[in-house]
Amino acid sequence: DGGITQSPKYLFRKEGQNVTLSCEQNLNHDAMYWYRQDPGQGLRLIYYSQIVNDFQKGDIAEGYSVSREKKESFPLTVTSAQKNPTAFYLCASSRDPAAPGELFFGEGSRLTVL
Amino acid sequence: AQSVTQPDIHITVSEGASLELRCNYSYGATPYLFWYVQSPGQGLQLLLKYFSGDTLVQGIKGFEAEFKRSQSSFNLRKPSVHWSDAAEYFCAVGAGRTGANNLFFGTGTRLTVIP
Numbered sequence: 001d002g003g004i005t006q007s008p009k010y011l012f013r014k015e016g017q018n019v020t021l022s023c024e025q026n027l028n029h030d031a032m033y034w035y036r037q038d039p040g041q042g043l044r045l046i047y048y049s050q051i052v053n054d055f056q057k058g059d060i061a062e063g064y065s066v067s068r069e070k071k072e073s074f075p076l077t078v079t080s081a082q083k084n085p086t087a088f089y090l091c092a093s094s095r096d097p098a099a100p101g102e103l104f105f106g107e108g109s110r111l112t113v114l
Numbered sequence: 115a116q117s118v119t120q121p122d123i124h125i126t127v128s129e130g131a132s133l134e135l136r137c138n139y140s141y142g143a144t145p146y147l148f149w150y151v152q153s154p155g156q157g158l159q160l161l162l163k164y165f166s167g168d169t170l171v172q173g174i175k176g177f178e179a180e181f182k183r184s185q186s187s188f189n190l191r192k193p194s195v196h197w198s199d200a201a202e203y204f205c206a207v208g209a210g211r212t213g214a215n216n217l218f219f220g221t222g223t224r225l226t227v228i229p
Binding site: 042043108110 | 118146148150155156158159160163184204206209210217
């Protein structure tokens with residue numbers, strides 16, 4: 001079945017450590033996105049990529065980094081510079097980079113900083 | 115700049131009752147509007163969308179939504195709620211054909227269904 005796979009589902013990190021969240025899609029979508037979700041808040045865009053080897057900062061990119069070396073993969077690194085990294089992270093993709101917002105989401109990764 | 119307001123943080127309904135979730139948006143032009151649903155610990159799934167045309171749109175799982183330009187609203191409705199509809203619902207507005215990087219989400223409404 002086509003879809004988006006995020007791993008790990010749960011991740012614990014000590015303060016000062018970098019962690020990388022994986023996002024893989026087999027939908028052949030060009031655009032991919034990373035969102036952060038906190039309780040009582042909507043989704044906030046961290047980074048997005050509309051094509052391989054190119055990505056753009058979203059609204060809350062500070063303390064995060066991404067890469068897009070393959071169409072299928074868009075990993076997110078939460079660096080030690082992110083002051084409040086505990087959150088639920090969602091990866092998404094869309095067929096058309098210019099599409100207004102028909103997103104397909106993964107099941108998310110919950111990061112907890114100890 | 116666009117924004118989305120979901121005034122109800124939490125709604126509780128009885129199974130079989132009707133449901134309406136409110137969404138108000140702020141955007142200067144004709145918006146692209148969406149409703150997504152999120153089950154606990156899961157990603158979001160698109161319920162329905164409005165781009166243009168008929169202002170009453172049908173979605174999956176028996177949901178519908180009506181775009182009312184005069185009220186800047188896009189409320190989600192279902193005539194008879196099922197226990198499996200318990201989830202969090204997000205309204206979102208897109209700023210035209212500029213990609214999901216210009217998609218803004220509301221803060222969500224959590225729906226509880228009482229047997």
